[in-house]
Amino acid sequence: MMPDLGKYAATVLAAYGATLVLLAGVVVLSVVQSRRAKARLAEIEGRKGTADV
Amino acid sequence: MSIWEYANPARFMRFTAKLLPWVTALAALCLLIGLVWGFFFTPDDYKQGSTVKILYVHVPAATMAVSAWFMMLVASLIWLIRRHHVSALAARSAAPVGMVLTLIGLITGAIWGQPMWGTWWAWDPRLTSFLILFLFYLGYMALWEAIEDPDTAADLTSVLCMVGSVFAVLSRYAVNFWNQGLHQGASLSLDKEEHVSDVFWQPLVISMAGFGLLFVALVLMRTRTAIRLRRASALLLRERNAA
Numbered sequence: 001m002m003p004d005l006g007k008y009a010a011t012v013l014a015a016y017g018a019t020l021v022l023l024a025g026v027v028v029l030s031v032v033q034s035r036r037a038k039a040r041l042a043e044i045e046g047r048k049g050t051a052d053v
Numbered sequence: 054m055s056i057w058e059y060a061n062p063a064r065f066m067r068f069t070a071k072l073l074p075w076v077t078a079l080a081a082l083c084l085l086i087g088l089v090w091g092f093f094f095t096p097d098d099y100k101q102g103s104t105v106k107i108l109y110v111h112v113p114a115a116t117m118a119v120s121a122w123f124m125m126l127v128a129s130l131i132w133l134i135r136r137h138h139v140s141a142l143a144a145r146s147a148a149p150v151g152m153v154l155t156l157i158g159l160i161t162g163a164i165w166g167q168p169m170w171g172t173w174w175a176w177d178p179r180l181t182s183f184l185i186l187f188l189f190y191l192g193y194m195a196l197w198e199a200i201e202d203p204d205t206a207a208d209l210t211s212v213l214c215m216v217g218s219v220f221a222v223l224s225r226y227a228v229n230f231w232n233q234g235l236h237q238g239a240s241l242s243l244d245k246e247e248h249v250s251d252v253f254w255q256p257l258v259i260s261m262a263g264f265g266l267l268f269v270a271l272v273l274m275r276t277r278t279a280i281r282l283r284r285a286s287a288l289l290l291r292e293r294n295a296a
Contacts, residue, residue, distance in 0.1 A: 003093055005103040011168055012106050015161040016092065019110040022160075023267070026153045030274050037281040044288045 060137035062280050069273045076273065080266035087113075087260030095252060107165045108249070109257055113264035115158035115183070115224075121151030121268060122186065122214070122221040125193075129211035139280065141207035144214065145197050146275035150268055152190035159187060182223035189217035203283070 005012050059065045091109030098105035128144035131137055162180070163173040174180065193213050200206035249257065 001093070003103070005106075006097070008103045008168060011164055012103050015107040015110060015164045016088075018160045018164070019114065019157050022153050022157050026150055026271065027267075029149075030271050030278070034274050034278045037278040037285070041281045041285045041288075044285050044292075047292075 057135070057137070060135070060139050062139055062284070065139050066277060066280060069277055073270060073273050073277075076266055077270040080263055080270050083259050083263030083266055085263075087256050087258075087263050090256035091253075091260060095256060098253075101169060104165055104168060105253065107161055108253060109260045111158060111161040111165060112257060113261040114154045114161065116261060117264045117268050118151055118155035118158050118183075118186065119221050119225050120265070121147050121154060122189075122217060124272070125151065125214050126218050126221075129207075129214040132207050133211050138203075138207075138283070139276065141203075141211070142279040142283065143272060143276045145207075145210070146279050147268075147272045148190055148194050148197070150271045150275070152187065152194065154264070154268070155183065155187040155190055158183060179224055182220045185220045186217065186224050189213070189220060193217065 097103045125144040125147050128140045132141040167173050196210050
């Protein structure tokens with residue numbers, strides 16, 4: 001299934017690897033921050049009995 | 054129905070709650086198709102060999118890195134002119150995503166350049182302005198963190214964004230301006246001499262759509278986070294004042 005990348009295999013795999021790691025990093029960070037913010041706001045609003053945004 | 058109605062945070066949250074899952078799903082689909090097609094099912098280039106496959110990550114990342122800065126510029130101008138807080142928060146939310154895309158462009162470009170140009174880096178006009186754009190991203194994010202008052206931070210970062218736009222323009226058009234340096238012209242072009250072969254451009258366009266949609270999805274998600282945090286801070290302040 002893996003294509004024959006010849007003598008540039010390490011080069012191509014390094015480029016894809018770096019891309020996927022960095023993209024995954026920013027996605028995971030964004031999701032974690034989103035969940036934390038949601039929980040924090042829910043906690044404060046729960047205390048105050050204010051409406052959700 | 055005016056677009057300015059979405060400057061209302063509550064309306065923005067309601068609208069994006071419906072939009073976000075669709076944009077995210079479409080981004081994942083386009084990325085999957087574009088990258089799998091590009092990596093597994095396209096031939097090697099007669100000159101570049103298999104390194105041509107780096108095109109499917111490098112070109113979309115670099116294009117979106119510059120486009121992200123322009124999106125931040127538009128959002129910053131809206132903030133400066135109309136004082137819509139959602140707009141300032143959207144610009145702020147886009148910066149880390151744009152910075153990561155710029156970093157991907159720099160890293161994949163260096164990895165490709167080493168075997169093709171014989172060097173990881175050259176002080177070529179396009180590469181240099183792209184590196185400066187990366188530094189502007191870092192400076193923009195640092196400035197937001199450094200200023201406590203959010204409105205002042207939004208004002209000053211908007212000005213920084215306008216200054217940085219010079220380098221965003223240069224990193225896209227430096228090849229046309231100076232006609233020198235190592236970096237080639239546009240991969241997707243109306244000029245048939247410059248345009249990549251059909252076998253490469255189809256997965257490239259899908260991959261570019263994937264990167265674009267992923268950027269939109271992340272900016273929407275991060276803006277929603279920023280709005281929630283802003284509201285949490287306002288409620289806490291109200292609580293303290295009431296105590």
